[in-house]
Amino acid sequence: MAYLSYPATGEADPMRAESVTQPAAGGSFADIGAKTHSFGSHDVIFYEGDPAKRLYELAAGTVMLFKLLPDGRRQVVEVLRPGDIFGLAKSEEHESTAETLTEAQVHEIDLRRIEQSPGLQRKLTRCLMTQMQALHEHAVLLGRKSAVERVASFLMYLVPNRGGVGCFGPKDGAEDGFDLHLTMTRQEIADYLGLTIETVSRVFSDLKRRGIIRIDRADQIHLNKVCGLCQITGIH
Amino acid sequence: MAYLSYPATGEADPMRAESVTQPAAGGSFADIGAKTHSFGSHDVIFYEGDPAKRLYELAAGTVMLFKLLPDGRRQVVEVLRPGDIFGLAKSEEHESTAETLTEAQVHEIDLRRIEQSPGLQRKLTRCLMTQMQALHEHAVLLGRKSAVERVASFLMYLVPNRGGVGCFGPKDGAEDGFDLHLTMTRQEIADYLGLTIETVSRVFSDLKRRGIIRIDRADQIHLNKVCGLCQITGIH
DNA sequence: CGCCTGGTTGACCAGAGTCAAACCTCGTGG
DNA sequence: CCACGAGGTTTGACTCTGGTCAACCAGGCG
Structure with missing residues (x-):
């Protein structure tokens, strides 16, 4: 489907399977009655400071998370790919803004629904681990690379x-x-x-x-x- | 116990309760027969590249995680506090080195043990969320601050x-x-x-x-x- | 007492930021 | 069909923050 462009172009994408974190480990989040939303390119999914109730799984497309300093400096803290999870927050508010980079589809899930399924819990943990590793890698880039x-x-x-x-x-x-x-x-x-x-x-x-x-x-x-x-x- | 110095000094530490992520949500990881290890200051808990089997919960003290570039540049990617989890890896190897900053006590836990307990799973997820948020904050610091x-x-x-x-x-x-x-x-x-x-x-x-x-x-x-x-x- | 380690300070340099102007590309409308 | 304009991009000239290299200092310990 051409309308869902992927960062790397073209035909069947060999990375796809790789980048989708644990494609089918313990079922999909979508299975538990998640609502699916479609977004255009450069739509905001939520803003920093918005009340955070749900979490999201990126089903297709690319999404970035960024934070702003009061004087306008911006840091994109994550670039997400299909399979990635976002929108979790320990507090009641989102700590970053989520904006699509391409047209995208997103599953909106209730955290409690996941917590009821051991399989999904496991999948969630794996996702977070993978994303955390990417964040570490990115810290090296930001802190130490030219x-x-x-x-x-x-x-x-x-x-x-x-x-x-x-x-x-x-x-x-x-x-x-x-x-x-x-x-x-x-x-x-x-x-x-x-x-x-x-x-x-x-x-x-x-x-x-x-x-x-x-x-x-x-x-x-x-x-x-x-x-x-x-x-x-x-x-x- | 004086031998466990905390980044912030002194008497009863008002932050303690705050910094310990979800202090007693759904039991402690220690409950499920985790081995506890004691480390001196500046001991290495594991090296980047070591086989990763277990995960760790910092019980007391301070630990840092860092990554090295081949030419010796180093980036400390996380500074951990009691309650934080580390040592998870999606692959078979640790992606960073863990070294104590103070004397420290660490619970070593089998991930599968956690996966058997919904309560601990939930606690783990909360921990990871909190740490992820700290990583986002740190990305802003590294990418955009003077x-x-x-x-x-x-x-x-x-x-x-x-x-x-x-x-x-x-x-x-x-x-x-x-x-x-x-x-x-x-x-x-x-x-x-x-x-x-x-x-x-x-x-x-x-x-x-x-x-x-x-x-x-x-x-x-x-x-x-x-x-x-x-x-x-x-x-x- | 002198060494050793970790920390501070100075002089200089270079990589990246700032400010400003020019340049594409693409869509719109005359 | 082409001129125009807007948005995003590139380039240049200059500045400045933070890195490099080197000397020096202070406290702790044998």
């Missing part, structure tokens, strides 16, 4: 099964290129990576100049050598 | 019931000072805040010069006006 390393890491994050633990290098002899479609604007990328829009733009231009990527359109990027890009993420 | 703001936020984090949501300002008319004991070295603080040791040191000196804090010993800091400090955390 601008180029941040952008390179970001691009690698959009390539299925490469970088990180599951990276097996380029397929033997294959040309190791990759086409990807960005669903985030430069500003959103900047706010995710803790940079300014100008720096993000400059790094893209620099990577282009160095022959590592090709920019077909602002949101259409071709990675010439995935491995070469991975080399500059700081994790090698 | 050096002074980071250090100020860090110090405020050590003051019970101040800053953040639960802040009710200074008690009416009270002098609003606070004494705190640092359990982290300058290097550890720097690695937590995404700064260098020199910058941390300089900011401390600067806050001293501005009369906001008094440094009695490297690890013994007096906040002259908590509210004044809170003012420069960036969240006001």
Whole structure:
């Protein structure tokens, strides 16, 4: 279904199965009578400070969570993929704003319903573990990586099964290129990576100049050598 | 028991109850036959890459989790307090190193034991939610705050019931000072805040010069006006 | 007493931020 | 069909925060 664009483009997406956290472990949250909502691109699902009652499972599309400082500085704290859970809060209010990056479908669930099912509880725990790990990874990026390393890491994050633990290098002899479609604007990328829009733009231009990527359109990027890009993420 | 020093010093600690996540919701993890381990200061509980089988609940003391980049850059991704859970991993290996900052006691628990108890499952979920929220907060700090703001936020984090949501300002008319004991070295603080040791040191000196804090010993800091400090955390 | 570790300070430098202008791309309307 | 405008993006010139490197200091311990 073309209307649900995914960060990485195109045909059957090999990452899909991977990125959906524990696809079928103990049933789906949707099974327990969750309401499903559809959103357009750049719709707000909830605002920081809104009363938090339910939690959400992203069924399709991409959603970002961000927080604002009073002077307007913004930090995107998570970029979510299908299968991810969000909207939990220990207090009565959401601590961040949730906004879609693409058209998206979201299951709205009552936490108590989950707590009644051991299987779903288990699934929830696994989801949270995975997301927590991503947050740790992101803390390293924000705290210790240079601008180029941040952008390179970001691009690698959009390539299925490469970088990180599951990276097996380029397929033997294959040309190791990759086409990807960005669903985030430069500003959103900047706010995710803790940079300014100008720096993000400059790094893209620099990577282009160095022959590592090709920019077909602002949101259409071709990675010439995935491995070469991975080399500059700081994790090698 | 004096041997268990807590980040904030002294007598009966008003924060204690607050910081222990969901103190008695649905029983304690310790109840289900968890082994308890004692550690000295700066002991490693597990290393990044170690096989991950169990999960841990911090019973007393302080523990930090950090990740290393191959070139030696380090990022402390979490500073844990009693009640916090750590050591979960989606994969078979720990994704970060856990090291004590003080003497500490830790319950080692089998995840499957928890999964058998709905009450503990629920408690676990709450813990993870709280920690996740802290990680979001920290992402804002790392991605968007200046050096002074980071250090100020860090110090405020050590003051019970101040800053953040639960802040009710200074008690009416009270002098609003606070004494705190640092359990982290300058290097550890720097690695937590995404700064260098020199910058941390300089900011401390600067806050001293501005009369906001008094440094009695490297690890013994007096906040002259908590509210004044809170003012420069960036969240006001 | 002197070493060793951790912390502080200074001089200098570089990476990223700021401010401002120019540039695409795409949709709208004349 | 093309001119126009808006939004997002790129580029340049300059600034400044925080990093680097190196020397120095203070307290604790053998």
